[in-house]
Amino acid sequence: EVQLVESGGGLVKPGGSLRLSCAASGFTFSKTWMNWVRQAPGKGLEWVGRIKSKTDGGTTDYAAPVKGRFTISRDDSKNTLYLQMNSLKTEDTAVYYCANGGQDAWGQGTLVTVSS
Amino acid sequence: DVVMTQSPLSLPVILGQPASISCRSSQSLLHSDGNTYLNWFQQRPGQSPRRLFYKVSNRDSGVPDRFSGSGSGTDFTLKISRVEAEDVGVYYCMQGTHWPLYTFGQGTKLEIK
Numbered sequence: 001e002v003q004l005v006e007s008g009g010g011l012v013k014p015g016g017s018l019r020l021s022c023a024a025s026g027f028t029f030s031k032t033w034m035n036w037v038r039q040a041p042g043k044g045l046e047w048v049g050r051i052k053s054k055t056d057g058g059t060t061d062y063a064a065p066v067k068g069r070f071t072i073s074r075d076d077s078k079n080t081l082y083l084q085m086n087s088l089k090t091e092d093t094a095v096y097y098c099a100n101g102g103q104d105a106w107g108q109g110t111l112v113t114v115s116s
Numbered sequence: 117d118v119v120m121t122q123s124p125l126s127l128p129v130i131l132g133q134p135a136s137i138s139c140r141s142s143q144s145l146l147h148s149d150g151n152t153y154l155n156w157f158q159q160r161p162g163q164s165p166r167r168l169f170y171k172v173s174n175r176d177s178g179v180p181d182r183f184s185g186s187g188s189g190t191d192f193t194l195k196i197s198r199v200e201a202e203d204v205g206v207y208y209c210m211q212g213t214h215w216p217l218y219t220f221g222q223g224t225k226l227e228i229k
Contacts, residue, residue: 035218037165045157045165045208047218061217097164103155103210103218104176106164 002026002105004098009110016088016114022081022098022107030076031055033101036083038094039109048096051081066092088114118143118214122207122221128229135196137224139209144189146213153212156185156194159223160205168207169194196226204228 008020022034033056036048049062051072060072071084081098095109119142129135145152156169167176169185172192182197196203209221 037218044206044223045159045210045220047220050217063217099165102167102170103157103165104167104170106166108164 002100004100004105004107006096006098006107006110009096009112011113011115012088013116014088014090014114017084017086018088018112020083020085020096020098020110020112022083024079024081024098027100027105029074029079034072034074034081035099035101035103036070036072036081037097037099037103037106038092039097040091040094043094046094048083050101085112088112090114118145118211118219120209120211120219120221122209122224125222125224127224127226129196129199129226130229131201132198135199135203135226137194137207137209137226139187139192139194139221141190141192141211143214145192145211146189152188154185154187154192155210155212157208157210158203158205159208160202163205165208199226199228201228 003025005023012018033052035050049072051060069087073082093114095111097109099106121140123138145154154172157165159165168179173185184195186193206223206225208223211219
């Protein structure tokens with residue numbers, strides 16, 4: 001069974017940093033492109049970024065609102081996806097989901113609250 | 117940027133009746149590789165999103181056949197032939213053809229009237 005489990009969310013002050021993790025199981029993680037998607041409270045879905053598999057170059061792409069502040073990485077030896085979030089803003093407050101490349105598998109999400 | 121526009125944003129439906137959600141894109145979603153990267157997602161209250169269809173009309177495993185996806189170019193539709201109580205939630209279309217890589221519609225909230 002495919003499972004994605006996010007962790008690392010919490011309360012952080014504006015300008016602060018946070019690192020989210022997504023533990024994957026039930027599929028060949030190393031061969032899978034992975035996404036981060038977020039959802040602000042009461043709002044819709046917003047794609048954050050993607051990382052390709054290492055065999056496909058391991059490159060990353062980001063949505064404009066987070067480019068230069070967020071970094072996606074992966075540790076295939078640990079079957080884990082990461083989202084490093086720096087220079088956080090109040091508008092980054094959201095539930096952050098990891099999803100596989102085709103978005104047919106999603107985690108349960110982890111809440112990030114940016115507030116002073 | 118490609119803009120995805122859904123309508124209606126709120127959809128009250130009587131149990132057993134049909135429902136239809138429209139999704140329009142500001143540019144054609146036909147990719148140069150011949151595919152149209154338009155997905156539909158369902159998000160039930162308190163749950164994570166779940167993909168229902170990929171590439172317009174390919175139904176995901178476990179999705180009841182009362183759901184159907186159709187369309188081409190810039191105009192797409194999600195239909196439910198007979199709404200059941202478990203269908204309550206928010207439905208999103210999403211394009212994967214143009215940059216920004218993935219763009220979602222605003223969401224359509226389906227509720228039972």
